[in-house]
Amino acid sequence: MRRFLSLCLVGLACAKPEGGVKLTYEKASLGAVQKRLDVLGVKGAWAQSDGARVSVFLPGGRRHEDVRRNLSMPGRLELAFVVEGEVKATELGDVALKRDSPHGGTFLAGRTREAVEAALGHAVMPKGRLLVSEDDTEGYRTWVVEAPPAVTGDHLVEAKALNDENLGSIAVAIAFDDTGKAQFADATARGVDRRLAIIVDGNVLSAPVVRERIRGGRANITLGRGATPDDAKVLAAALEGGAFPEAAVLVGEEAYAPRER
Numbered sequence: 001m002r003r004f005l006s007l008c009l010v011g012l013a014c015a016k017p018e019g020g021v022k023l024t025y026e027k028a029s030l031g032a033v034q035k036r037l038d039v040l041g042v043k044g045a046w047a048q049s050d051g052a053r054v055s056v057f058l059p060g061g062r063r064h065e066d067v068r069r070n071l072s073m074p075g076r077l078e079l080a081f082v083v084e085g086e087v088k089a090t091e092l093g094d095v096a097l098k099r100d101s102p103h104g105g106t107f108l109a110g111r112t113r114e115a116v117e118a119a120l121g122h123a124v125m126p127k128g129r130l131l132v133s134e135d136d137t138e139g140y141r142t143w144v145v146e147a148p149p150a151v152t153g154d155h156l157v158e159a160k161a162l163n164d165e166n167l168g169s170i171a172v173a174i175a176f177d178d179t180g181k182a183q184f185a186d187a188t189a190r191g192v193d194r195r196l197a198i199i200v201d202g203n204v205l206s207a208p209v210v211r212e213r214i215r216g217g218r219a220n221i222t223l224g225r226g227a228t229p230d231d232a233k234v235l236a237a238a239l240e241g242g243a244f245p246e247a248a249v250l251v252g253e254e255a256y257a258p259r260e261r
Contacts, residue, residue: 019059019060019255020057020058020059020062021057021058021061021253021254021255021256022055022057022058022252022255022256023055023056023058023067023068023071023252023253024053024054024251025053025054025056025071025248025249025250026052026248026249026251027248027249028053028054028071028244028248028249029049029244030047030049032241032242033047033054033071033248035242036071036237036238036242037056037067038241039236039237039240039241040067040070040233040234040241042058042062042067043059043062044058044060044062045057045058045059045062045063045067053251066230066233066234068250069234070234070237071247071248072250073200073235073238073244073247074201074243074244074246074247075153075200075201075239075243076152076201076202076243077152077153077156077174077198077199077200077243078151078153078199078200079149079150079151079152079184079196079197079198079199080146080147080149080150080196080197080199081145081146081187081191081195082103082143082144082145082146082194082195082197082207083105083144083146084102084105084194085105085125085126085127085144086106087106087107087123087124087125087126087142088124089108089119089122089123090122091119091122092108092119093115093118093119094110094111094112094115095108095109095110095115095116095118096109097109100195104143104195105144107142107143108123108142109138109139109142110138110139110140110141111140113140115140116132116140120132120142125144126144128144128146129144130142131143131144131145131197131203133204134203136224136225143207145197145199145204149199150196151176151180151183151187153243155177155179155180155181156175156176156177156180156239157180158173158175158240159173159174159239159240160173160240161229161232161233161236162220162232163232169222170222170223170227170229170231170232171220171221171222171223172220172221172223172232172236173218173219173221174218174219174220174221175217175218176218177217181215181217184214184217184219185217188210188212188213188214189213191210192210193209193210193211194209194210195207195208195210196209196210198221200221200235200238200239205221205222205223205224206224221235223235
């Protein structure tokens with residue numbers, strides 16, 4: 001265990017070691033968790049492993065909720081083109097059949113995820129990978145995207161939260177290394193006038209239409225309705241910190257005393 005070394009100068013009060021919150025995770029690696037903490041920039045946070053579990057120590061409980069949300073995200077980024085196909089559906093109930101031509105064919109939309117998923121049992125979708133995600137205007141909608149994705153986060157080198165007050169939007173700016181830059185340029189050259197879905201952990205965050213080849217290897221992920229600057233920071237840290245094979249599972253939460261460190 002680490003031990004505290006306190007140095008007191010005459011006439012000055014000694015700072016006492018600080019306790020805080022201890023989070024214990026399964027299905028997590030120490031290196032990956034520590035990298036996420038470093039990117040989040042939580043002052044004084046650290047992690048240790050007993051071989052089976054990883055414990056995260058947050059002095060004073062600093063940014064407790066941000067850390068929990070971040071570590072619950074695998075952080076898998078995918079960029080995939082939307083399939084321009086027709087949905088055939090009957091017995092839709094509370095779900096409507098919408099058209100997104102000429103850039104995305106037809107899709108199912110409803111106010112709840114459950115309603116949309118229920119309607120899929122009565123629908124024939126175009127061939128591709130099917131996703132259901134929240135949408136700014138429809139509530140929830142289906143997306144059919146090509147598989148495999150055109151670009152993934154394997155070559156991501158930077159992700160920074162943006163809060164553009166002038167545009168009234170909250171976003172995350174991403175950048176790829178040379179390999180990812182070339183893949184992104186090739187994909188956007190092939191996909192002019194098509195929708196490119198930006199997907200994180202199976203959720204479509206946005207699907208802008210590609211207007212031209214993008215050579216710089218940079219893009220912005222605009223977050224949806226109700227997003228906050230903290231949401232952008234958590235997402236940026238998850239992407240830049242690197243994807244987990246799967247979400248870490250929180251199995252314990254307790255206060256810790258300074259001596260535990």
